[in-house]
Amino acid sequence: MQLTAHSGAGEEVGAPYDVAAVRTDFPILHRPVRGRPLVYLDTAASAQKPAQVMDAERRFYAEDYANIHRGLYSLSQRATDCYDTARRKVASFLNARNDREIVFTRNATEAINLVAASFGEAFLKEGDEVVITGLEHHSNIVPWQLLRRKKGIVLKVAPLNDRGEVPLDGFTRLLGPRTRLAAFAQVSNALGTNLPAAEMIRAAHAAGAKALIDGSQSVVHMGADVQALDCDFFVFSGHKLYGPTGIGVLYGKEELLEAMPPYQGGGDMIASVTFDESTFAPLPSKFEAGTPAIAQAVALGAAIDYVTSLGLERIRAHESKLLDYALGRLSAFAPLSIIGTAASRSSVISFVIAGVHPHDIAHVLDASGVCIRAGHHCAQPVMARFGVPATARASFGLYNTIGEVDALADALEKVEALFLR
Amino acid sequence: MTGNSEIRDLYPEVILDHSRHPRNRRTLAGCSHAGRSENPSCGDEVVVFLDVDDRGVISDIAFGGRSCAIATASASLMTELVLGKTPAQAEALFHRFRAIAGGGADAPVDGMEVEVERLTTLAGLRDYPAREKCATLAWHTMLVALQNPKERK
Numbered sequence: 001m002q003l004t005a006h007s008g009a010g011e012e013v014g015a016p017y018d019v020a021a022v023r024t025d026f027p028i029l030h031r032p033v034r035g036r037p038l039v040y041l042d043t044a045a046s047a048q049k050p051a052q053v054m055d056a057e058r059r060f061y062a063e064d065y066a067n068i069h070r071g072l073y074s075l076s077q078r079a080t081d082c083y084d085t086a087r088r089k090v091a092s093f094l095n096a097r098n099d100r101e102i103v104f105t106r107n108a109t110e111a112i113n114l115v116a117a118s119f120g121e122a123f124l125k126e127g128d129e130v131v132i133t134g135l136e137h138h139s140n141i142v143p144w145q146l147l148r149r150k151k152g153i154v155l156k157v158a159p160l161n162d163r164g165e166v167p168l169d170g171f172t173r174l175l176g177p178r179t180r181l182a183a184f185a186q187v188s189n190a191l192g193t194n195l196p197a198a199e200m201i202r203a204a205h206a207a208g209a210k211a212l213i214d215g216s217q218s219v220v221h222m223g224a225d226v227q228a229l230d231c232d233f234f235v236f237s238g239h240k241l242y243g244p245t246g247i248g249v250l251y252g253k254e255e256l257l258e259a260m261p262p263y264q265g266g267g268d269m270i271a272s273v274t275f276d277e278s279t280f281a282p283l284p285s286k287f288e289a290g291t292p293a294i295a296q297a298v299a300l301g302a303a304i305d306y307v308t309s310l311g312l313e314r315i316r317a318h319e320s321k322l323l324d325y326a327l328g329r330l331s332a333f334a335p336l337s338i339i340g341t342a343a344s345r346s347s348v349i350s351f352v353i354a355g356v357h358p359h360d361i362a363h364v365l366d367a368s369g370v371c372i373r374a375g376h377h378c379a380q381p382v383m384a385r386f387g388v389p390a391t392a393r394a395s396f397g398l399y400n401t402i403g404e405v406d407a408l409a410d411a412l413e414k415v416e417a418l419f420l421r
Numbered sequence: 422m423t424g425n426s427e428i429r430d431l432y433p434e435v436i437l438d439h440s441r442h443p444r445n446r447r448t449l450a451g452c453s454h455a456g457r458s459e460n461p462s463c464g465d466e467v468v469v470f471l472d473v474d475d476r477g478v479i480s481d482i483a484f485g486g487r488s489c490a491i492a493t494a495s496a497s498l499m500t501e502l503v504l505g506k507t508p509a510q511a512e513a514l515f516h517r518f519r520a521i522a523g524g525g526a527d528a529p530v531d532g533m534e535v536e537v538e539r540l541t542t543l544a545g546l547r548d549y550p551a552r553e554k555c556a557t558l559a560w561h562t563m564l565v566a567l568q569n570p571k572e573r574k
Contacts, residue, residue: 034427357489359463359555360432367427375463389464389487418432419440419490 017318022310023399025050036369039404043397044189044217044348045373047242049303056302057244057295068294069268069285083294086301087284093304094234094251095225100283101257103250104292108216109139111235111250112183114287115212116143118260119181119233123210126152129179131209133171133195134160134385135188138378140214144183154178160385164191164340168199175207182211183233186218190379190393191340192323192348194218201231210256216240220397221319221346223312226251238296242398243303247296250287257283264289307398315398319347322396322405329409335416339386347396350377353412356419358392364418368411370404430545431552432490439494444501446493449483456566457486460554465492469562477507484559491552495543496559502536508567514540515560522546523553 023029026048029038040048066076068083084099091099105111124130130144134157144155156179158171166184175182182204186197197218201211212233215224219236226234233256238247252260262269262280266289271279280286307315326349330336339350353361362374373393376383383389394408449455449470457468465488472481482504484496503511516528518540524547530537546556 357463357465359489359552360491363431363549363552364428367431380464383464389466414428418428418437 017310017314019318019399019401023401025052025306026399027051027054029399033369033371034367039368039370039407041370041372041394041396041400041404041408043220043400044240044393044395046239046245047220047397048399049244050242050306052306053243053299053302057299060295060298065295067291079294082298083292086297089301089304090249093223093308094219094249095227096251097227097254101251101254103252103257103284103287104297105235105248105250106246106293107237107239107248108214108235109237109248111233111248112139112212112214113143114250114263115183115233115235115252116147118263118287119210119256120147120151120153122260124151124153124180127154127178129154129156129174129176131156131158131171131174131179131182131184131204133158133166133184134381135164135166135191135193135195136183136185136379136381137189137214137216138380140183140185141381153180157381158184160382163342164188164193164382164386165342166193166195166200168196168203171200172203175203175209177208179204179207179209182209183214184212185214185216186224187221187346187348188340188379188382189217189348190377190382190391191342191350192217192345192395193340193342194344194346196344197231198229201229205230217346217348220307221312221316232256238300238303241300241303242306243300244293244296246293247300249300254283257287262286262289266290268292310398318398319396319400322400322402323347323349325402326394326396326405326408329405330412333409333412333416335420336412339388339391348393349395350391350393352388352391353415353420356415358390360419361392361412361415364415365408365411368407368414370408370411372408431549433542433545435498435539435542436490436494439497440490443484443493443497445483445497446485447483448485449481452481452483452571454566454570456562456564456569458558458562458565460488460492460558462554463489465489465555465558467492467496467559467562469496469559469566471563471566473508473567479503479506479508479511482563484562488558489555491546491555492558495556496562498539498543499559499563502539503563506533511563511567515557515564518543518560519553519557522556523550 064078066079068080087099087102091102156174204211210232213231215236234251239245269289335353358374375390452470452472454471459466467486470483474480482500513528513530517530520527
């Protein structure tokens with residue numbers, strides 16, 4: 001592991017992790033699929049939600065809901081307090097200096113688009129360079145291509161090796177006097193590779209560039225300490241962190257966010273408006289035009305409480321055990337090849353079976369109640385790098401069990417029986 | 422084999438047979454029509470080659486590319502069914518197939534009961550809307566090809 005997770009309060013490292021008890025928090029895990037127990041191995045796409053998160057959202061609507069920042073009545077103040085509390089939870093979870101550095105967005109994709117539009121507007125001009133890696137999700141490729149079209153920036157891509165790693169020297173070599181930003185995922189959604197984020201951020205800073213970390217896949221396994229990382233931006237999606245859809249987070253260093261122009265205009269982000277000119281609200285409201293996803297922010301706060309109470313270190317230890325066991329079982333299955341064999345990785349496994357299309361694998365597994373992802377995982381350049389149109393991908397979260405890994409392996413034998421014998 | 426009825430719905434013997442042993446998977450040098458299409462959601466790619474003779478009949482057909490079992494089997498079956506038909510008959514079969522496998526608008530298929538019966542063996546696909554694109558990829562590609570006459574050999 002390249003990073004020490006930022007530990008939550010009250011965490012007892014070493015106490016046994018009771019996955020059976022954890023599973024009772026997730027109602028959907030107890031609903032059969034096609035008459036069989038659900039084996040949900042697609043947490044990297046989106047995590048299932050614990051009752052605590054659903055209850056928080058429902059309770060907020062039932063007891064505290066009104067629009068925020070507007071009403072003079074006490075209910076609106078309560079709603080505003082709930083929203084602000086959620087922002088403080090996120091700030092604490094990421095170890096941000098203060099909650100003005102936390103901007104709520106729809107998801108990680110919108111957070112990256114915000115940076116591309118706003119940081120791009122303020123700090124990037126024709127010929128300036130943005131460095132990404134060959135592992136990126138489309139959400140960290142396309143916004144920069146749009147900016148390239150608009151401003152004539154240059155997009156450089158750090159290469160992958162055959163293990164699906166981004167070697168530090170290949171990345172560092174791309175950094176130069178015109179590099180303004182390095183933007184990369186801390187953990188690959190397609191292959192599970194852990195990137196040496198701290199070293200990459202240091203290298204970017206040494207070249208005079210800023211660093212944006214896409215933490216969508218990493219924050220769920222290792223948390224984040226943005227001060228220790230010293231990243232300039234950090235983004236993630238709430239729905240991958242066992243929270244609701246429709247809420248994401250942009251962390252940005254305060255002085256950078258201060259220097260950046262608004263992303264969208266509208267209500268809530270202004271100080272005053274006349275037809276001649278408007279002035280903008282202070283951080284973070286400057287970047288939150290319009291009524292935000294208030295209840296979803298509150299529920300994201302509950303999701304953070306949930307993972308923090310379980311303990312990120314213990315979650316990660318549990319997921320590592322699942323990963324090691326799954327790698328062992330899948331490696332022993334002769335027709336299967338694992339795509340991406342990084343030395344440091346998180347609990348995501350991409351694989352192919354010679355002669356069987358990933359969509360067929362996923363469908364046969366579905367008949368056994370096993371949910372995996374098949375396709376390009378919004379990372380077509382990764383597929384191209386490994387010469388496959390698509391892969392099957394199993395990913396493991398805090399509620400998965402060794403028995404579910406066995407269910408995956410057993411279902412894969414049905415695939416072999418159906419297509420290869 | 423697996424004793425699993427859901428799997429059998431999606432992968433009936435006709436699909437397994439045609440995906441393991443695709444018919445007419447070859448190239449057709451000097452053909453009169455060719456087309457290619459992709460399913461961007463899975464990266465599948467199918468090419469279809471056709472020879473339409475002077476009487477307006479599909480006198481030869483072949484396919485290639487890379488695709489899943491459903492798309493491969495459907496392409497293979499299609500080549501058998503449209504051989505000897507006119508382009509209009511082939512299109513009518515396609516509309517019937519869509520109605521069987523997904524629920525598109527139907528079309529009359531005069532005198533092709535045997536072909537329709539063979540397409541009906543894929544009716545289990547109806548329960549898997551995510552795979553309709555797989556099943557119809559080759560058929561769409563055939564229509565693209567028919568719009569796409571090549572320089573006469």
